[in-house]
Amino acid sequence: MDTKGSAMRYLICLLAGLLSALATSAGAAPDVFILDAPVNAIDKRNDYTDKLLTQILRKTQAKYGPFRIEYAPEYMQRDRLLTELKKGDVVNITAKATRPDWESSELIPIFIPVDKGITEYRIALIRQGDQERFSKLKSLDELKKIPLGVGNGWSTRQVFQKLDFTLETGSDWEGLYQMLMSKRFDYFPRALSEVFVEYDDRIGRFPDMAIENSFMLYFPLPKYFFVSPQHPRLAKRVEEGFKMMINDGSFDKLFLDHHRELIARASFCTRKIFRMENPLLSDKTPLNVAEYWFDPFSGRKGRASARASCNSGPHAGARAN
Known part of the structure; x- marks a missing residue:
């Protein structure tokens, strides 16, 4: 009886050791x-x-x-x-x-x-001097007629296109800021999580860029x-x-x-x-x-x-x- 009990305890310990080794091996590879x-x-x-x-x-x-x-x-x-x-x-x-x-x-x-x-709330980057134009907007239909800038491969391009906005697309993210300042389009909608960081980081290079202050887009x-x-x-x-x-x-x-x-x-x-x-x-x-x-x-x-x-x-x- 004692022999059988010892053998059982041995098998249990052996199995536990094997499982522990397997767990250690798995844990070694993150x-x-x-x-x-x-x-x-x-x-x-x-x-x-x-x-x-x-x-x-x-x-x-x-x-x-x-x-x-x-x-x-x-x-x-x-x-x-x-x-x-x-x-x-x-x-x-x-x-x-x-x-x-x-x-x-x-x-x-x-x-x-x-x-x-939070990225669904979008604030536009614009050029200095254009704020009054946007402040006077009374409807979304008016805004849709003004060309906006968006990346060609972005999810937002597909949505803006489906919602009948006037689009000017660019393939290069950094290049879109230059396109805005060169008047290729008139506003650049950015996510709330992006707009202020991007403005602060780039205002030195684009001193005539501004954050639009009268509206947000949401979808x-x-x-x-x-x-x-x-x-x-x-x-x-x-x-x-x-x-x-x-x-x-x-x-x-x-x-x-x-x-x-x-x-x-x-x-x-x-x-x-x-x-x-x-x-x-x-x-x-x-x-x-x-x-x-x-x-x-x-x-x-x-x-x-x-x-x-x-x-x-x-x-x-x-x-x-």
């Missing part, structure tokens, strides 16, 4: 996340999503083990980025505004807006993490970690820590907001999940809010057309 590279050294558009991804992965370390974040060797336009993501070798994850072709491709989208949809165009189909484990890890951050409140905290000053600077309640539907959104867009979205006019619990800029003064609660 999950490697390869992000797309920025355009250049002053391109800060991905700073927030890079930080978000890092926090997501830290949340999942207990279950998934260590991780490493790397960057692709060079910047890629969206068509090439899509091709490389499908392969999953030089890049395997990105955070980009959604597009129908990206959702219908083999990529694995994580259907949670990485920035709570839903969520930015998601897209993961290579070659790496389903990475996608699963990101989705689980993201939901952990939502549930424990750390997502809202990171979002507000990063965007609070930009939200205040945007002056929501002093601007007309031209609201539009996005005809290109898929039925997988989680529009009915309130905690996923930023709302500048709501103080409802569970929703990151800029209510402090909108709940006092003559414009309290204002929602422009």
